[in-house]
Amino acid sequence: MLSAIAVMALGALVLGAALGYASIRFKVEGDPLVDKIDACLPQTQCGQCGFAGCHPYAEAIAKGEADINQCPPGGEEGIRRLADLLGREFKPLSADHGVEKPKAVALIDEQTCIGCTLCIQACPVDAIVGAAKQMHTVVESLCTGCELCLPPCPVECISMEPIAEDIATWKWKYPVTAIRPAAATPLHPSPAQAA
Amino acid sequence: MGIFSFKGGVKPASHKAESTALPIGEAPLAARYVVPLHQSIGGTPRPCVAVGDAVLRGQRIGEADGWISAAVHAPTSGTVVAIEDAPMPHPSGLPALAVVIEADGCDAWIERQPADPAALGPDGVRAYLQQSGVVGLGGAVFPSHAKLSAGKAGALDELVINGAECEPYITCDDLLMRERAEGIVAGTALFRDLLKPKRVLIGIEDNKPEAIAAMQAAVAKAGEDFAVVAVPTRYPTGGAKELIRVLTGKEVPAAQRSTDQGVQCFNVATAYTAWRAVAFGEPVTSRLVTVTGNVGSARNWDVRIGTPIAEVMALAAPNPDTDGVVMGGPMMGVMLPDTAAPVVKATNCLIAHSPALFPPKPAEMPCIRCGECARACPHQLQPFELYWWSRAKNFGKAQEYALFDCIECGCCNFVCPSHIPLVSYFRFAKSEIWAREKEKAAAEAAKTRFEFKQLRDEREKAEKAERLAKAAARQAEKTAPAATASERPAPAAPGADVTTSATVAAPSPAADGNGDAEAAKKAAIAAALERARAQRASAVPRNTDGLSPARQAEIAAIDARRESATPATAPTPVASAAPAPVPADATTDEEAAKKAAIAAAMARARAQRAAAKPRNTDNLTPAQQAAVAAIDQRRESTGLASPAGATGTAAAPLSTDPHAAPASSPPAADADRTSTP
Known part of the structure; x- marks a missing residue:
């Protein structure tokens, strides 16, 4: 009886020491889950989720303070990715936080711009260049389409322009499966199948 | 010469005889040419002509943008009528920037200057080829100059010239080798001189005996030691990695370039255009195009780049049941959505499509995992697995199964008993993955920029605070001597000795500055x-606004002092600052008083200068304030000749100085007097 208790106590001590050592030796700085969630977010830093950027939203999701369907730029695909990551049920985008829109970039009407620099200060990714009383312009390749520059503009000269598809961004479409034998014209543009 | 073989591959009906019956034809001049600027892999050339400019054939109209990019030239003489988006020979049917040239019919060349490769040097030749728009004409249109430097492995073992032309219907390389073999050999020699390989191999499929004979004759005539090798006809021998395998037995691993294995590969037409560029000063303005399929007279035409495809098709008299045009071969080509699109450097073949010639495929059936596709795949992939993952949009898994090693040759499509358009799935998956990679990179960049902006905002805030603190500290420093100066007369008069007063007064700010440095900063x-x-x-704050009660009290005290000072003005100028003590120390002699008066006046002037804008009573440290208050009190006490006014705290700054007490007896007495009660 005593020896059994002694053995159990010894085992507990050894394991406790091992665990204690491991918790110090293999300590993970920061929350890896937050980083993983952050990686699923589109990094537009638009704040439509109600948090001051993508990282705070990721933190809130990790803590369970926010739902996974509050990110309109991420859209349905983003929600699916988060659902997969967190093992949660997919849910449609919350209407309170906005609607999914096609990707767009801000465009400053250079005739109307008065050079107030308010949009420059609002841009979370420094995609607007200009100086006080000088015309401003948006660096298209850096713009995330977060729309944060729209409200501060006193002359409402900023508009969102949807990004048009061009040859560089064009994607092959998902092949359509024919249920019945195709008619005269092949369904797929690729003649490879016609060979 | 050992001939090796690659795994997989198929043997489709070649359909090459139709277009080889006639020699190369010179396509007639078109009225209007649409020359796309982006015709090769890499950067899009920038237009270097303006609307309305007159151009000559071979004149550069697009400047190469970066090293992986090649210049674009006018295909004939005429006038630039537009630089605009025009339809492209691309499966998307989307437009891209092009230079539209209206031909004047003269077809005048620019002044053609042959280049001397020896004089230019290797780098010069590479730049020259880039400026001449020489790109891989086998279909990939990779800028050739970028391939003309030895790889990381050092010197090349083999230079492979690709004349295999394995895809059905296409015969443009065949005809080029038959008719212009000398040019190809000369171009190969040019590449050989740049790359210095140990041997040069020219691989031609054995279904082109005329081409093989012509090339052998040309090599013999040129006296070169190039090996013209007939390789077995099997699709896709013309793939670079396959031909390298067949000719050298070397297998180029995934994610490696052939140069890593000591092999470089060029198409025969590329060698020919490189030679034309160097030996004749002719940039790439035309190429051979096989026009075949459902047409009356299939033939190879020498077509200017930018000729509308519809006009080229018309040369071959397509049959009435033609329902489309395929650019490229039947295995890898794409159906063109718009025949108004121009011929580009990648256009090797145009096939008139008809349902009779290419019967529609039966409906797609489920994959039975028979493995036929895996047996046919020349890259030894498992297309049925790739198909599964691509179809399920599980792109990570597709990449694990080496999706990007797929060359989209179409062998799996060709053998699939279920008629699954496998390559369409692979293309879909590849473009999705690319798009996602791009998106991810953009998100990553946005995140970095956002984080940097946050960092910068914080730093700016900190810097601003520091700047303000520094300015305040400077001001405090300025006010400190001012305070000293205003103090001076006070002890001077009672002390009746200027030096004494200085020693008494000086330590107090010094003590503030050193001992209470931190407090001062705070x-x-x-x-x-x-x-x-x-x-x-x-908006326009007055310096008397927003003062703390303590400071207001100080100001009030100072004001009171001033008021009290004025009536008691002594004959000496000292009076304004410290007249009060004078009567108390009437024993002082005249000279000392005068000296003290002068010093006080100077100090006052200095204090006035220093405190021109901010009042010297603003922004004092608590210690200083205490000191000032002490002095005030002392003054008051002395002025009123009441010893009871001073307190211990007031005496403290003075008594901290060890010299103060022994050096000046009257202040010491003062101190005694003040501290004793």
Whole structure:
């Protein structure tokens, strides 16, 4: 009886020491889950989720303070990715936080711009260049389409322009499966199948 | 010469005889040419002509953008009528920037200057080829100059010239080798001189005996030691990695370039255009195009780049049941959505499509995992697995199964008993993955920029605070001597000795500065914040606004002092500052008093200068304030000749100085007097 208790106590001590050592030796700085969630977010830093950027939203999701369907730029695909990551049920985008829109970039009407620099200060990714009383312009390749520059503009000269598809961004479409034998014209543009 | 073989591959009906019956034809001039600027892999060339410019054939109209990019040239003489988006020979049917040239019919060349490769040097030749728009004409249109430097492995073992032309219907390389073999050999020699390989291999499929004979004759005539090798006809021998395998037995691993294995590969037409560029000064303005399929007379035409495809098709008299045009071969080509699109450097073949010639495929059936596709795949992939993952949009898994090693040759499509358009799935998956990679990179960049902006905002805030603190500290420093100066007369008069007064007065700010440096800093920051708040509160703040009660009290005290000082003005100028003590120390002699008066006046002037804008009573450290208060009190006490006015705290700054007491007896007496009660 005593020896059994002694053995159990010894085992507990050894394991406790091992665990204690491991918790110090293999300590993970920061929350890896937050980083993983952050990686699923589109990094537009638009704040439509109600948090001051993508990282705070990721933190809130990790803590369970926010739902996974509050990110309109991420859209349905983003929600699916988060659902997969967190093992949660997919849910449609919350209407309170906005609607999914096609990707767009801000465009400053250079005739109307008065050079107030308010949009420059609002841009979370420094995609607007200009100086006080000088015309401003948006660096298209850096713009995330977060729309944060729209409200501060006193002359409402900023508009969102949807990004048009061009040859560089064009994607092959998902092949359509024919249920019945195709008619005269092949369904797929690729003649490879016609060979 | 050992011939090796690659795994997989198929043997489709070649359909090459139709278009090889006739020699190469010179396509007639079109009225209008649409020359796309982006015709090769890499950067899009920038247009270097303006609308309305007259151009000559071979004149550069697009400047190469970066090293992986090649110049674009006018295909004939005429006028630039537009630089605009025009339809492209691309499966998307989307437009891209092009230079539209209206031909004047003269077809005048620019002044053609042959280049001397020896004089240019290897780098010069590479730049020259880039400027001449020489790109891989086998279909990939990779800028050739970028391939003309030895790889990381050092010197090349083999240079492979690709004349295999394995895809059905296409015969443009065949005809080029038959008719222009000397040019190809000369171009190969040019590449050989640049790359210095140990041997040069020219691989031609054995279904082109005329081409093989012509090339052998040309090599013999040129006296070169190039090996013209007939390789077995099997699709896709013309793939670079396959031909390298067949000719050298070397297998190029995934994610490696052939140069890593000591092999470089060029198409025969590329070698020919490189030679034309160097030996004749002719940039790439035309190429051979096989026009075949459902047409009356299939033939190879020498077509200017930018000729509308519809016009080229018309040369071959397509049959009435033609329902489309395929660019490229039947295995890898794409159906063109718009025949108004121009011929580009990648256009090797145009096939008139008809349902009779290419019967529609039966409906797609489920994959039975028979493995036929895996047996046919020349890259030894498992297309049925790739198909599964691509179809399920599980792109990570597709990449694990080496999706990007797929060359989209179409062998799997060809053998699939279920008629699954496998390559369409692979293309879909590849473009999705690319798009996602791009998106991810953009998100990553946005995140970095956002984080940097946050960092910068914080740093700016900190810097601003520091700047304000520094300014406040400077101000405090300025006020400190001013305070000293205003103090001076006070002890001077009672002490009746200037030196004494200086020694007495000086230590107090010094003690403030050193001992209470930190307190001073804190106070300065607090003062700066206070000031900023006051400034925000009122657009034009008066320095008397927003003062703390303590400071107001000080000011009141100072004012009171001033008032009290004026009536008691002594004959000496000292009076204004410290007249009060004078009667108390009437024993002082005249000279000392005079000296003290002068010193006091100077100090006062200095204090006035220093405190021109901010009042010297603003922003004092607590210690200083205490000191000032002490002095005031002492003054009052002495002025009223009442010893009871002073307190212990007031005496403290003075008594801290060890010299003060012994050096000046009257102040010491003063101190005694003040401290004793």
